[in-house]
Every structure is written in structure tokens, then in C-alpha cells.
Amino acid sequence: MIDENTPRQQAITAEVLRLFDTRGDSEYGGEAVTQREHALQAAMFAEQVSSPPSLIVASLLHDVGHLLHRLPNDAPEQGIDDRHETLGANWLKHRFGPGVVAPVLLHVAAKRYLCAIEPAYHEGLSAPSRLSLELQGGPMSAAEAAEFTRHPHFEAAVSLRRFDDSAKVPKLATPSLEHFANYIDRVAAEEQA
Numbered sequence: 001m002i003d004e005n006t007p008r009q010q011a012i013t014a015e016v017l018r019l020f021d022t023r024g025d026s027e028y029g030g031e032a033v034t035q036r037e038h039a040l041q042a043a044m045f046a047e048q049v050s051s052p053p054s055l056i057v058a059s060l061l062h063d064v065g066h067l068l069h070r071l072p073n074d075a076p077e078q079g080i081d082d083r084h085e086t087l088g089a090n091w092l093k094h095r096f097g098p099g100v101v102a103p104v105l106l107h108v109a110a111k112r113y114l115c116a117i118e119p120a121y122h123e124g125l126s127a128p129s130r131l132s133l134e135l136q137g138g139p140m141s142a143a144e145a146a147e148f149t150r151h152p153h154f155e156a157a158v159s160l161r162r163f164d165d166s167a168k169v170p171k172l173a174t175p176s177l178e179h180f181a182n183y184i185d186r187v188a189a190e191e192q193a
Helices: 006-023 035-048 053-061 064-068 084-092 098-117 119-124 127-135 142-148 154-166 177-192
Strands: none
Touching: 006 035, 006 064, 006 177, 035 053, 035 154, 035 177, 053 098, 053 154, 053 177, 064 084, 084 098, 098 119, 098 127, 098 142, 098 154
């Protein structure tokens, strides 16, 4: 039997690859890696711990919102929160299901949560990540943190956040974008079925 979603899956994968080809070599928010390097590292870390395919794709695409907006690279230094998590999730929801969309939408909230519950976590953030944290609302209050733990995608969001924080290593060898295209195809098929 022929899978009717195959052209749609291929179109989604091609669109993601094209987006990284055209915008992926841009600076990643003051870090020593590009958007593409950051995405590939996060996806690789998710794959290394045998994460579900949807979390691997979410890790690859968690900052897709940065590739979609046209704000300057120094927007945070200008006091602008680009709301990339919302922009990215809105773009992804037309291509994937909640297993990808929710962790992407929540990865900024996960940073705020981790800063609230793990004092050493905040100290380990890079300078650009600390700056964006302030623009994103700072550490969560105790009530916000308790509420966040009740979200059905809480654990995936926290895992994604940890992959995100680790994915800032200059010149780190990773699998190619094409390697992760297989996950995009599979997750697009599963979550759109």
C-alpha cells in the first residue's frame, strides 16, 4: 500500500532543509556557534540518549523561530525578546503534532523553571542565555514552577532545554542535517496520521 502522506512528509523535510540552507549559518545569539551547529548538536545529544524521534526533531527545530524572524542578531542587547519559541511553535504546528510542537513552545519556560529550582543551573548559563532569561521573565515563581510541572510535556521540555544548553560547542562534529531528515520524515508521518 502506498503511503498517502509521503509527498507531504517530503515537502516538510525539504522545507526544513531549505530553511537551514538559507538561514542556518547565521549567528546563534552571541554564542560561538551558528544556528545550524546549535540545532545539530541539540539533536545529536537527544539521539545519543535514545530520545523518542519526536524529541530528536524538537531538539533539531527548537530554535526554528530564530530562522523565521527578521530581527537583528543583537535584538536581546536592544531589549527585544524575539518570542522565538512562540513563533517557532506556530510554524511547526502546521507540520508536526504536539510531540514536537509542545517541547519547542515550552523550552524557554523550561529554562525559567530550571533557574527557579536549581540555583547552580542559572550560574551555568552562558552570558547571552542569562540576558535572554531576563527578557523572558526571569526565573519562575514557586507557583509558576509548580504549575509548569503539571504540563503533559513538562519532562520533554526540560530534556530539550538541557540539550539546548549543551549545544554551544564550537567545531563539535555532529551528524549532518540529512541524517536527521529521516527523523523529520518519520515524525511528520506519525504525527500527521
